Amino acid sequence: MRYLIIGNSAAGIFAAETIRGLDPSGQITMISKENCLPYSRCLTSYFLGKEIPEERIYIRNKGYYSETGINFIGQNVERVNPESKSVLLESGEKVGYDKLLVATGASPFSPPLEGSDMEGVFQLRTLADAKAMAEFAPNVKTAVVMGAGLVGLKGAHGLHELGIKVVVVGSAPYLMRYSIDPESSGILIRLLEKNGYRILLNTKAEKILGEKNSEGRMSVSGVVLNSGEQISCQMILKAIGVRPNVQLVADTEVLVNKGIIVDREMQTSVKDIYAAGDVAEADSILQDEKSVSALWPTATEQGIIAGCNMTGVNRSYRGSLALNSAVICGVGLISAGVMNLPPGEGIVLRAVEPEKNFYRKFVIKDGRLVGMIMVGRIEGAGVLCGLIRKGAKVDINYLNYLLTNPVKYQGYLPMSKGGPQYGLLR
Ligand SMILES: Cc1cc2nc3c(=O)[nH]c(=O)nc-3n(C[C@H](O)[C@H](O)[C@H](O)COP(=O)(O)OP(=O)(O)OC[C@H]3O[C@@H](n4cnc5c(N)ncnc54)[C@H](O)[C@@H]3O)c2cc1C
Structure with a gap:
């Protein structure tokens, strides 16, 4: 099996490693116009500010491609040709594939x-x-x-x-x-x-x-x-x-809206062509329409799902969740899900202590946590993100308590055998 991956960043690397794990003898070729080792875009601003040296930006070591048996080509791909199952490189050379992943990100x-x-x-x-x-x-x-x-x-x-x-x-x-x-x-x-x-x-x-x-x-x-x-x-x-880099499938049968439209298997409208990461428009957990997520964790997860399905191991994408984290002047911030509901819809719980740089907001709809913002004390945010992802029923009184109290990691357990109800432990 010839696997071809365009892009050597979050989505491409996680797809390649998934494929290698599931199909040790498959032929994997990875093409990137950035002719360097894979690195984290999320860290480039810290490199700029001299907070980390260049070595810390790279997410894989020298020798990575040869050790994993990946054939790497450092060139721009000009277009994908689904009819001939090949891609055209800027050098004029063509590279064929059986399964293709477009992981070209955004610009x-x-x-x-x-x-x-x-x-x-x-x-x-x-x-x-x-x-x-x-x-x-x-x-x-x-x-x-x-x-x-x-x-x-x-x-x-x-x-x-x-x-x-x-x-x-x-x-x-x-x-x-x-x-x-x-x-x-x-x-x-x-x-x-x-x-x-x-x-x-x-x-x-x-x-x-x-x-x-x-x-x-x-x-x-x-x-x-x-x-x-x-x-x-x-x-x-x-x-x-940013805008998804969709140009290389323009004028093909691959359906594109803002990004390349994919199904739950991360497959595009054309068989054997998959897309993942910032270039893909995929299902989301909280919205009915597909969307482009443009976040690192989404790209890695979509890359893994695409990699599985490209090898024939069926895995379904659960959908993206808007999830942001940052540290601003030493103060942590995490947000996830929906921030604002239309007037009259749902319940919003808030706690604000501006002088302590502390803020918490929980957005609840139909008895489920659908969004949250934490500024200041952000410990335990992962537990709340888990509740949003699961679409779990939540105890509003307890969420109210959590507005000002620590969220514990040993956090949530199923409360009822009958349904998808979750509670948080004190
Ligand atoms: C400064 C900055 C800070 C960020 N901080 C965060 C953060 O804190 N948290 C977070 O979740 N996300 C953050 N992001 C977003 C995150 O980096 C992206 O969501 C993630 O990199 C997407 O990964 P990807 O693999 O889909 O695409 P990309 O990382 O964009 O990689 C695309 C790959 O495709 C290659 N490529 C593109 N076109 C072609 C072509 N025609 N031919 C050959 N190769 C091609 C590129 O060279 C590259 O290898 C940040 C982004 C930036 C720029």
């Missing part, structure tokens, strides 16, 4: 903005991006980060660690719009501002300003905001959002 996306082609404008997706920013950083006093989501805040943190004054500009009314809520965002904003960041929300950049540098090239000198304010800066990080 940064931002609306056109005047001045974006100047020196000093960056994005943060790859290790190469982080290295380029790190190399440029010694010339920078002030950086403007466009985007107040997880990647924007992580990038801002990396730059702040280098002693750069950071201004975060976000178009949404609060930070991490899809992952938290205004109250928790308020706590994080106060923390960030106390630590020297400037946060501008409900604001957009309208134009990047530049001036000629000593080598005669145009380099960033500032940014004009829609408020009319002009901020003087030497670096811009664009972290507005």
Whole structure:
């Protein structure tokens, strides 16, 4: 059996290792346009901020491909040809497959903005991006980060660690719009501002300003905001959002919406072609529609499911759960599931102690926990995520108790034999 995997990141690596475990003699080829060992994108901002050395970014060691019997090709794949069961490399060479996994992830996306082609404008997706920013950083006093989501805040943190004054500009009314809520965002904003960041929300950049540098090239000198304010800066990080890398299946029978649409086996609309990770649009636990999750744990889980099914071992994907974690100025944050329900639907429990950087919110619908945010004391968050995943019935009185009390890991046990009811142990 010839297995071909495009992408050597979270989804691709976990798929390859699953396949190798289940089919020791299968021929596995992995192709990536990033011609390097697999690494964690989630750590690139810590590398930027010099908190970890480059070696710690890599998630597999030198010799990985030969030890696991994976044939690695460091090239861009231009397109997939389902009719001939092959892919076309940038070199013009074709590589055939019996089973194909598209694990090409996503790429940064931002609306056109005047001045974006100047020196000093960056994005943060790859290790190469982080290295380029790190190399440029010694010339920078002030950086403007466009985007107040997880990647924007992580990038801002990396730059702040280098002693750069950071201004975060976000178009949404609060930070991490899809992952938290205004109250928790308020706590994080106060923390960030106390630590020297400037946060501008409900604001957009309208134009990047530049001036000629000593080598005669145009380099960033500032940014004009829609408020009319002009901020003087030497670096811009664009972290507005990402889009799945679906181009290589364009004009094929593979169905694409935002991402490549997959079924519970992670198979696309074309037999023997699978997709996983940031490129895939898959079932989600709490929503009826399929969605692109764009999170590391989702990509690894989908990679494992795809790997099983590619070898003929049937496994069904349980669906993605929005799950975010971050440490902002030393304070932990975890959120999962649905943050806001339409008015009149469900119950929301909240505890806020802003002066202690503490916040908890539990969202309950039809007697089930469907969302939670924890800021400050985040221990035991995994137990609550488990309850959301299981769709377990919860005891509201006990959740109320947990708003201000520790969530214990030995946590939850089935309460009734008859149904999917779970309770939490005190
Ligand atoms: C700065 C940053 C911080 C993040 N922090 C977190 C976090 O804290 N928590 C979290 O859950 N998630 C985080 N994420 C998101 C997480 O990194 C992604 O969800 C995860 O990397 C997705 O894995 P993937 O395998 O689907 O795709 P990717 O990691 O995007 O990898 C795609 C692979 O495909 C290859 N590829 C793409 N196109 C082609 C082509 N045409 N030909 C050949 N190869 C190709 C690429 O080289 C790469 O190997 C972060 C992302 C970034 C950028």
